[in-house]
Amino acid sequence: MKKFLGIFIPLTLLSINMNGQQKSPYPMDELISRAKEFVQMLEKGDYEASVKNFDETMTKLVPPEKMKQVWETVIKQVGKLKQQKGVRTESVPNYDIVYVTCEFERATFDVKVVFNKNKQIAGQFFTPTPVPYKPPGYANCDSFTEIDVAFGKQGWKLPGTLSIPKGDGPFPAVILVHGSGPNDRDESVGANKPFKDLAWGLASKNLAVLRYDKRTKVHGVKMASQKDTALTVYEECIEDTLYAAELLRKTEKINREKIFILGHSLGGTLIPRIAPLEAHAAGFIIMAGATRPLEDLSIEQVKYIFMLDGKLSKEEEEKLKETEAAVQKIKNLTQADSNKKKEKILGAYPEYWLNLKGYDPAETAEGIQRPLLILQGGRDYQVTEKDFENWKKALSSKKNVTFKLYPSLNHLFISGKGPSSPSEYQKPGHMDETVIKDIADWIHALKK
Numbered sequence: 001m002k003k004f005l006g007i008f009i010p011l012t013l014l015s016i017n018m019n020g021q022q023k024s025p026y027p028m029d030e031l032i033s034r035a036k037e038f039v040q041m042l043e044k045g046d047y048e049a050s051v052k053n054f055d056e057t058m059t060k061l062v063p064p065e066k067m068k069q070v071w072e073t074v075i076k077q078v079g080k081l082k083q084q085k086g087v088r089t090e091s092v093p094n095y096d097i098v099y100v101t102c103e104f105e106r107a108t109f110d111v112k113v114v115f116n117k118n119k120q121i122a123g124q125f126f127t128p129t130p131v132p133y134k135p136p137g138y139a140n141c142d143s144f145t146e147i148d149v150a151f152g153k154q155g156w157k158l159p160g161t162l163s164i165p166k167g168d169g170p171f172p173a174v175i176l177v178h179g180s181g182p183n184d185r186d187e188s189v190g191a192n193k194p195f196k197d198l199a200w201g202l203a204s205k206n207l208a209v210l211r212y213d214k215r216t217k218v219h220g221v222k223m224a225s226q227k228d229t230a231l232t233v234y235e236e237c238i239e240d241t242l243y244a245a246e247l248l249r250k251t252e253k254i255n256r257e258k259i260f261i262l263g264h265s266l267g268g269t270l271i272p273r274i275a276p277l278e279a280h281a282a283g284f285i286i287m288a289g290a291t292r293p294l295e296d297l298s299i300e301q302v303k304y305i306f307m308l309d310g311k312l313s314k315e316e317e318e319k320l321k322e323t324e325a326a327v328q329k330i331k332n333l334t335q336a337d338s339n340k341k342k343e344k345i346l347g348a349y350p351e352y353w354l355n356l357k358g359y360d361p362a363e364t365a366e367g368i369q370r371p372l373l374i375l376q377g378g379r380d381y382q383v384t385e386k387d388f389e390n391w392k393k394a395l396s397s398k399k400n401v402t403f404k405l406y407p408s409l410n411h412l413f414i415s416g417k418g419p420s421s422p423s424e425y426q427k428p429g430h431m432d433e434t435v436i437k438d439i440a441d442w443i444h445a446l447k448k
Helices: 028-045 058-061 064-078 196-205 218-225 233-249 273-277 294-306 313-334 337-338 350-356 363-366 386-393 422-426 433-445
Strands: 003-004 007-009 079-093 095-104 108-113 120-127 144-151 158-165 171-177 208-212 254-264 283-287 372-377 401-406
Touching: 028 079, 028 095, 028 108, 058 120, 064 095, 064 294, 064 313, 064 422, 095 120, 108 254, 108 372, 120 218, 144 208, 144 233, 158 196, 158 233, 171 196, 171 233, 171 433, 196 208, 196 254, 196 273, 196 433, 208 233, 233 254, 233 273, 233 350, 254 273, 254 433, 273 283, 273 363, 283 433, 294 313, 337 350, 363 386, 372 433, 386 401, 401 433
Parallel strands: 171 208, 171 254, 254 283, 283 372, 372 401
Antiparallel strands: 003 007, 079 095, 095 108, 108 120, 144 158, 158 208
């Protein structure tokens, strides 16, 4: 599932491989006009017209009523569209992309429109407008270097970055596992890059860190086009984590006996599934990992965001009822549904939900015999202290589990005051230094 500013919405796989440039086979002016018109139609509420240039796959995935739901969710979170501020373009094999930078009342971000060779819209989603990254004060950029890496299953290779301390090593290493959605290697959310903060902060403390673009980002179109291939969290997250660990074990200057796996959000939720498959890992770190069913969290998040202004409108009540009905569909799924005509529910096909059915992360984690560090932000509305307490209830008796709660931090482990909100992610910030220190100290304190 894809999170847009904290809410689960469809368009899970609508991303494309951004590696490698090629000249567009036709002028971009026409595509720019079509992309700007697409945004104009959304602003006017003419959803029938907005989807007129969709290709066959997009037409099935995002009919007018779904486009209406997505756009209205955006408006709820960041306010009305004030103006289109500009455009930029990019070309990759078989696709051209137009980014329309839009200024809303409470945030500015890009509407990304992907065109196929027939000038049809093959993908569309909302993405943060690039903001120059300023290193956090705790990052000592002179103490480490970075190298480009590539790894993964044949046909599904992923690009990544390995941050490695200067010196002879061997160094303990950390693999970063993303949350939901087609994340880049920095896990960019709004104006923030929590995985880049983690990588540079930990590398400054003598730890190597591997981060990489997620499979649903690099191969999103390919995954969406394989209608007969089921997508579960194994293909989305778990399998590539195993390949990442294999890469590190073969990399110079890495202590293969001290490779740790850190999962954030969905990545944290899946650590109990990853652990038995990666027998060589020295330990695991869960950051804001949910313990409750993801579909239940979707209702909780929708309610939270709708109630930020203290009341529910009639339209919001209807949307909440739709979400609740979708969640009930997920609850009622049986294995027989995986063989029926495929229909997405809350952005994912039945196989995805069936794969998670009955999964209790906290209970499953009881079987992990290696060290475990569990971190939670007190201002997190996406994964809350309820989940943190579930981890503690299940694992407090285990001597090799450490718990840390940070009252002022949000889902990205960035400090703030008052109730957290989606618009908070649009404000540039950095992962709190205390979190970086606690992770580094925990790893360095562990004996072989």
